[in-house]
Amino acid sequence: MKLLCIGTLAMVACSVIAAPKIRIMPYDQARFIEGQMFDVRVEFTPSAAGRTILQPKLEIGGKDYPVKLDKANGFTIRAFSVAKAGPVNIQASASESGDETAASKSAKIVIESAGGRKRRIKNIIICLGDGMGIAHRTAARVVRFGHTNGIPNGWLNMDQMPGYGAVTTSSLVSMVTDSAPGMTGYVSGSHNDNGSEGVYPDNTPTDAFDNPRIEYLSQFLHRKFGTALGIVTTADVEDATPASQMVHTYDRGKGTGIVNQFFAERNRSGLQVLMGGGRRWFLPQGEFGSSRSSSSNYQYPPDVLNSGWNPGGNTIDTSSMAESIDLIKKFEGQGFKYAGTNTELKSIPADATKLLGLFGFGNMNTSLDKIAKRRTPNKLGVVDDYFAPDQPMLDEMATAAIKVLDNNNKANGNKGFNLLIEGAHIDKMSHAMDADRAIWETLEFDRAVGVAMEFAKQNEDTLVIVLADHECSGFSLIGALTKSMAEMNALPSDKDKTQPGIAPDRQKAVGVYEDAGFPKYNILTDGFPAASDIDRKVVVGFGANGDRFEDWMTKPMPIVDSLLSNDIKAKMQKGDVPTGGKYVVAPIDRSPESLRGFFVRGQVPGVQAVHTGTDIPVSVYTKNRDIWLQFVGPQQNIDIFFKLMRAAMGGY
Template identity: 35%
Template sequence: MGTAWRRGVPMHRLSTLLMATVALATHTAALAAEPVILPPAGSRLASGQRFDVRVAAELPAGGSLAVTLDGTPLGPGVRIGNAWLFRQVAITRPGTHTIEAVVAAGDGAVAERAVRTLTVEGWPRPRAGAVRNVILMIGDGMGPAHRTAARAFLHGTANGYPGGWLAMDRLPVAGFLATASLSGFVTDSAAAAHAYATGTKTANALLGVFPDETPERSDDDATVEQLPSLLARTRGMVTGVVTTADVVDATPAGFLAHAADRGSGDLLARGELAAASDGVLRVLMGGGRRRFVADDGALIEAFRRLGFVTPSTAGELRDVVAAGADRILGLFHDGHMNTAFDLQQRGDPNVVKDFPDQPTLEAMTRAALAVLARHRAGFFLMVEGAHIDRQSHAADQERMVWEVLAFDRAVAAAVAFAAATNDDADPTNDTLVIVTADHETGGVVLPGVGDRAAVGTREYLRTYDSGGPLPANDSDGDGFPDVADPVRKVVIHFGAAPDRYEDWQAQPRPVPVALGRTGRDRFVYPNPERDGGRGVLLGGVTPTVIPAEGYAPTQAVHTAVDVPLSAMGPGAQGLAGVHDNTEVFFAILRAVGSDPPARPGRH
């Protein structure tokens, strides 16, 4: 969110990439000293997972480069500038493996040498039986306090106990995930999606590739195979991707496409088309229709030629599922889909006037499950609640809460599907469900309860006993609050945000929390349209100086807080406790197992 893209590479991302290359010793100035090998140090790969070996080196006059894997020459490689790429390498034997790059002088003497060790993990079929289906649900930006806030907003407290629980609260396995990226303590959604999809680390803004010394070009990137492709090749499984964002946004694209710039929308869309053409992708739903119908609809027509039906409304989605569609490209908004708060018209109904019939995340999840369940070899489904992050960036507490609850409704649909498969008499159709986040957004804390009588003052916040219990707010049991601004309301504070006005009451329309533009303003300033008439001016912690180029820091930011994980089904227990986010990739593979399915379905 809030990123300005310049000539295909965002300026702040470019600086991040350059810092990452320095950390990896891949700056051009270092090339003469020692060859630089990718994948990066510390990389873990799955047995059979395909990846590129990239060696950057500067050869002396008449010199040569030799690259070996465990002593066996790799080749032939492709040279692009000062980089050699060895594509589609795969290691099947678990354990530690060594890549060595040797630069020889013209006389054959060794001039420079570099070594990279990789760890390869096996994923044999579990003794108790493999799962057929995997559902990974990512609440983008959802930290521990987001979940607590939504539960409290909806159910309140009674006699010191929560008045109710979210569907994700009730899953039997719980843990936390660390989320740092290769380039920073705080990750973005691209690097986080890459970690889940590949089991490896990359720099912020990259998807399916590793950072190198030439961030301005993509033809020399070292790629790594993503989970949907690996599962399709080895198990015959198909994939569905569902999001409330544009379908080429970082999280959905991170499972299907490769790019050194998460803003390369056209490139990412072509990657998604390639996944569909390869038989990997069966369901893709979200926003972003504008890109697919551009150029006389070339992209959407390419999907249709592959057998995809293309609903654009909730009603059309219901119809194609009922008709038995087995491939769906559902695009329900020109850009990102609208929030659940606005779709329910809790504020200004004109917010959704151009796209009044968008399906909920729950409806898209149920549709995806109906389609994918027809594939007998099993499926992988990734569901993203994208607007938890977006509304946290905007420090919009009500829309954020509605998004967590909408995500939880989708979780409940996935849990019901898994319970049906896991509790029936067929031991070969079990489902693993993992619910987590890619990072925390906003630095959310819950300091107490708000008192409507003091709206517009600091006295609105009541802490400890003065706050008292929190009333329930869901009398009709529909899973969403009855009112957005009850008399006594959980106070949600965004600690990683800019200076802003706040009265802790719902905004009829989405309103930017702060303003400021490069080339126009020197400093970020609170948006007077956002509660400026009666709100309290709160000091923030994000930078106030607008850089000369790039983007203005006018939103709440991601944090490095560990994110919660909840899971159920065979293989879930391995995720209990605290892990790195890459462990999700390996846990999924261990649950699935590498033996082929007993009854392979059509592909």
């Protein structure tokens, strides 16, 4: 009897193993709102080579759908949607040659209602501080305002929003996300794989543009209400956060294709404003500064063009996909005013309703470097190295974007707009463990938040939400220096003090608890500190750091390698380099920390700090109390989408 049981079990196990594996997208428990489009993809993997999939079947909500397998043993139903709220079961099954056992799998998705009769929010402004955790915000506030008797002398704009909560940041595959699914979760309601934007994973990895799509907030609201879309970032516009407003790709690195999609699907998303860096993707291939290439481009999948993603068969404009296209001219041909500098941005006609601004070839520069150029315009600086000496600040870009989008409102009967304002370098400088630049970036970002809030105060049907896609670096406000800059500069080198029993002088210079006191920065009229390296300056630690040397000072240019030949060293010491900076000799890494700072062993491999899985703060401002109250407390990142949709559709 016992033997028989084992034999039976073995047969059952054998038949289970022989059945094909099935993957269904959307994933189990995925959520959508009524009418939101998404693709359904089912993939079968035979249990062994040589076996073929037989009798594939699909049933959605109790209804059979005819299916035909593609070359990857899957099929995709494009632009699916469900009109009524409630659970919907997606069930797929198939057998395979050599075994009649059918495998079956189901995914239960949930359709939610968002519509209602309450007053709609028409303008949604998402202010996204990339990588901005709560400590970035605190550090920026401390630097900007300081304290008196423990009382903050002022609050950041984002501190003054009433709807304050905490948000999870996980992606479909990890508790630690990158910027792509970090953003798409907020504006699609679905988790995505790391590195992907507005799509689910599939089994055709060589084609990053054929994945099952999810309709974005911007696309849904444009389709339903004619809402316009604006995208403003200090990053390359190809970067993950800006692209995750309307681009569908599994590979965030496919720059040519991503920017082509901005143009091709502008009428499906209502794109009216696009500003940031990334001119390299718009210049025709072959021109200096261009990065357009076939390796990062794509052709539209025919089934996308023949589906509801392309209403009327002509909403997606595929006329400008070639690498040889001058995409700036193409945008101008569609009525976009173009600005390549801050001076040009200020000259945009007051009645413009479309705007393309590309202020750098790749990412724009950091606020610290932009401000340095503004304060000393005749001195060569980092922005000159990037051939972009005249770049706008983020708040100036936000002002221009809102003006153009408001022009749209006035021209089209107040259909509203969705606007992303991204402070991208909070993340990038945190990766680099460059505390001062990260704090300056947060200050720049907050000035843009102030611009958005001011518009919301004047325009009742506006909601401003401050988010981060994730936290970066384990940024932590750990104290302040107990010494002056003169004293810090006079300290002996700590670089050889690596034994646990020997405390580096720069470690001993960190004041914690009451010794931290209240750092006080001199803020100039441009809104930024006169200097980052002040006596008793703020000290930031990194809990997700890579290896580094630390001296707590603002990071300057690196210095000459001591092993260079004498003629080269002589050139560099004379300042015969693009920045004109004079360098001194040092052996390794970012200097002068590596000469005088103490070695901090990172907890993570690689050379940079990394994203963390900690929750991020959310702040919401709108005059409508019933709406901002919904964002108070802990919530999932994808919940943000549903709350925004309910606000936009009057169903809150």
